[in-house]
Amino acid sequence: MKNRAWSQFCENRWAVAGLIILGIIHAAALFADFLAPYSFSNEERTYSYAPPSKIHFRDEQGSLVPPFVYGAEIKFDEYRRRIYQDKADEKYPLSFFVQGDKYKILGLVPTTIHLFGVKEPGRIYLWGADSRGRDLFSRLLHGARISLSIGILGVAISFSIGLLVGGIAGYYGGKTDDIIMRICEMFMMFPGFYLLLALRAVVPPNFNSIQVYLAIVVILSFIGWASLARVIRGMCLSLREREFVLAAKTMGLSDLRIIIRHILPHTLSYSLIAVMLSIPGYILAESSLSLIGLGIQDPYASWGNLLAEAMGIVQIKFAPWILLPGFFIFITVMCFNVVGDALRDVLDPKTSQ
Amino acid sequence: MLVELRGVKKHFAAVGAQNKVIKAVDGVDLVIKQGENLGLVGESGSGKTTLGRLILKLYDADAGSILFEGQDWAKLSSRELRPLRRKVQVVFQDPYNSLDPRFSIRAVLAETFLGQKLTKAAQEQRMKDMLKSVGLDEQALNRFPHEFSGGERQRIAIARSLLMNPKLLILDEAVSSLDVLIAAQIIELLKDLQAQYQVTYLFITHNLRVVKKLCQKIAVMNSGRIIEMAKTDDLFQQPLHPYTQELLSAALSYRSPKVETVYQFGEKSVLIDHGNGHFVVK
Ligand SMILES: Nc1ncnc2c1ncn2[C@@H]1O[C@H](COP(=O)(O)OP(=O)(O)O)[C@@H](O)[C@H]1O
Numbered sequence: 001m002k003n004r005a006w007s008q009f010c011e012n013r014w015a016v017a018g019l020i021i022l023g024i025i026h027a028a029a030l031f032a033d034f035l036a037p038y039s040f041s042n043e044e045r046t047y048s049y050a051p052p053s054k055i056h057f058r059d060e061q062g063s064l065v066p067p068f069v070y071g072a073e074i075k076f077d078e079y080r081r082r083i084y085q086d087k088a089d090e091k092y093p094l095s096f097f098v099q100g101d102k103y104k105i106l107g108l109v110p111t112t113i114h115l116f117g118v119k120e121p122g123r124i125y126l127w128g129a130d131s132r133g134r135d136l137f138s139r140l141l142h143g144a145r146i147s148l149s150i151g152i153l154g155v156a157i158s159f160s161i162g163l164l165v166g167g168i169a170g171y172y173g174g175k176t177d178d179i180i181m182r183i184c185e186m187f188m189m190f191p192g193f194y195l196l197l198a199l200r201a202v203v204p205p206n207f208n209s210i211q212v213y214l215a216i217v218v219i220l221s222f223i224g225w226a227s228l229a230r231v232i233r234g235m236c237l238s239l240r241e242r243e244f245v246l247a248a249k250t251m252g253l254s255d256l257r258i259i260i261r262h263i264l265p266h267t268l269s270y271s272l273i274a275v276m277l278s279i280p281g282y283i284l285a286e287s288s289l290s291l292i293g294l295g296i297q298d299p300y301a302s303w304g305n306l307l308a309e310a311m312g313i314v315q316i317k318f319a320p321w322i323l324l325p326g327f328f329i330f331i332t333v334m335c336f337n338v339v340g341d342a343l344r345d346v347l348d349p350k351t352s353q
Numbered sequence: 354m355l356v357e358l359r360g361v362k363k364h365f366a367a368v369g370a371q372n373k374v375i376k377a378v379d380g381v382d383l384v385i386k387q388g389e390n391l392g393l394v395g396e397s398g399s400g401k402t403t404l405g406r407l408i409l410k411l412y413d414a415d416a417g418s419i420l421f422e423g424q425d426w427a428k429l430s431s432r433e434l435r436p437l438r439r440k441v442q443v444v445f446q447d448p449y450n451s452l453d454p455r456f457s458i459r460a461v462l463a464e465t466f467l468g469q470k471l472t473k474a475a476q477e478q479r480m481k482d483m484l485k486s487v488g489l490d491e492q493a494l495n496r497f498p499h500e501f502s503g504g505e506r507q508r509i510a511i512a513r514s515l516l517m518n519p520k521l522l523i524l525d526e527a528v529s530s531l532d533v534l535i536a537a538q539i540i541e542l543l544k545d546l547q548a549q550y551q552v553t554y555l556f557i558t559h560n561l562r563v564v565k566k567l568c569q570k571i572a573v574m575n576s577g578r579i580i581e582m583a584k585t586d587d588l589f590q591q592p593l594h595p596y597t598q599e600l601l602s603a604a605l606s607y608r609s610p611k612v613e614t615v616y617q618f619g620e621k622s623v624l625i626d627h628g629n630g631h632f633v634v635k
């Protein structure tokens with residue numbers, strides 16, 4: 001039966017493409033320090049808003065050579081904006097597995113090897129630089145770590161709460177159910193973004209980055225659990241009448257065991273769909289907080305605070321690559337939605353239109 | 354006395370209609386003695402399942418009391434009740450619903466050992482012995498419910514129940530969805546197991562014929578009341594209530610009962626003894 005669902009899922013090309021893209025993005029986030037030529041805070045201010053480096057495969061004579069980039073000659077125009085030009089006599093070969101900034105592989109093994117890079121003082125900006133001459137490609141990869149992990153962590157926490165609370169409400173029914181559901185409704189009553197801002201305001205301003213990161217995770221989970229709890233509760237109300245649940249009860253098993261072992265697993269396919277469809281909300285919420293400066297703080301990168309650089313029309317005009325984080329947010333959110341929808345079609349044909 | 358019911362009532366709110374109640378069980382007095390299997394018969398909707406679930410303490414009675422081995426479970430806290438529950442077990446009608454589809458048979462049976470201090474090896478041995486007792490191969494342990502037929506699933510459900518060492522086993526239409534031959538085999542199995550496991554059966558069915566072999570005593574139920582109760586032979590030879598007579602003739606001629614009668618009972622109507630433990634409602 002699982003196999004049939006899987007092959008049905010594979011028939012949906014968009015969903016498969018979405019799943020593959022998500023896989024790539026998450027893998028890239030996981031190995032961000034290795035894939036990125038620079039650390040997230042490596043800056044070179046003379047390269048403010050440097051455009052994407054051109055990688056050359058042919059020399060001046062037009063013969064094929066190992067890839068290289070030119071050094072940059074920086075001039076200023078009449079508005080004192082930088083104009084970057086290639087220096088014909090400065091070539092920096094692009095090499096692989098090079099020494100660079102220190103980091104730890106998966107936070108464990110210390111190393112300095114990066115997938116690719118160029119020798120100092122040359123710099124490579126695959127997707128351009130930001131105002132402080134930091135490599136946008138590197139920062140996007142590091143930002144993916146924060147943005148994606150906030151989504152996953154937030155969903156994991158709020159789903160644990162939602163499942164358990166919904167399970168308890170649905171299993172016991174009666175007064176317990178009434179009270180829990182009223183509390184859920186209270187949470188669902190507030191428009192999410194304002195609640196988010198209000199809760200963020202409660203977090204002390206002197207928190208360091210890790211504390212802010214955790215605070216955002218907690219806040220997002222705090223907002224997100226209620227809607228799931230409500231649906232799970234509805235499913236549990238009917239599951240508790242199933243005969244294997246009644247049998248478990250007559251066997252004297254504890255209520256918690258019955259809920260966790262016999263009831264909640266049957267909501268699994270629904271939960272999986274709901275997880276897929278709600279992760280984008282968490283990613284967007286983090287991005288909006290960071291965009292307006294209430295989330296992850298510089299020099300740490302998240303897709304939201306990277307996008308914050310793109311709030312001025314002048315910057316967008318002269319350095320359009322700073323819009324890239326928005327593109328990644330968009331792609332990721334789309335992929336989660338496409339995959340979630342496809343899962344729903346496969347696992348839960350009743351509710352999909 | 355294993356179980357004693359006194360004036361037990363259970364009313365449900367009718368779905369859709371306000372202020373209307375369904376009197377699923379409406380004043381039942383009943384005694385189940387150790388080793389004396391009781392057949393509870395009556396057509397669908399007469400309240401048999403509800404009565405069974407009241408004894409199982411899956412429902413709380415609205416009125417009256419249910420004593421199990423002289424103890425009223427309604428007076429216990431849920432913490433005190435849980436360890437006692439194993440004494441009354443149940444096998445349901447729908448074999449496709451009574452085993453958690455996500456559990457292997459080993460996992461289904463292993464849950465019966467929770468709270469007991471048994472080594473893994475001892476558990477394994479007991480599960481294998483029990484499967485053999487109910488006529489299944491020990492290979493079944495690694496398989497899942499959907500790999501078994503309805504009859505085999507009922508055997509597994511019986512195995513699970515008996516592993517709990519119950520005093521009373523309630524079989525709620527346990528063979529009603531099986532075909533006649535398989536049903537007869539299960540009845541035979543239950544008879545064989547009884548001596549070995551020292552268990553008493555409460556056999557709930559709408560089909561009088563099924564209970565004849567297994568039960569020493571029969572209670573006939575209609576509209577939430579017991580309307581006749583007698584030793585099996587007496588009831589088959591001399592049914593007193595017209596409803597029982599109809600049930601009986603239907604059962605013997607392999608058809609469904611003609612009259613779908615719902616009898617109205619006053620508050621005062623009681624069971625009258627006709628001698629030899631044969632009671633009929635008046
Ligand atoms: N949980 C319930 N809620 C509401 N009505 C119920 C419930 N359980 C049973 N009933 C009603 O009580 C009556 C007796 O049902 P039941 O005990 O299942 O009878 P039987 O098992 O003899 O067919 C029926 O009219 C049924 O609709």
Ligand SMILES: [Mg+2]
Pocket residue numbers: 401402403526
């Ligand atoms: Mg029934």
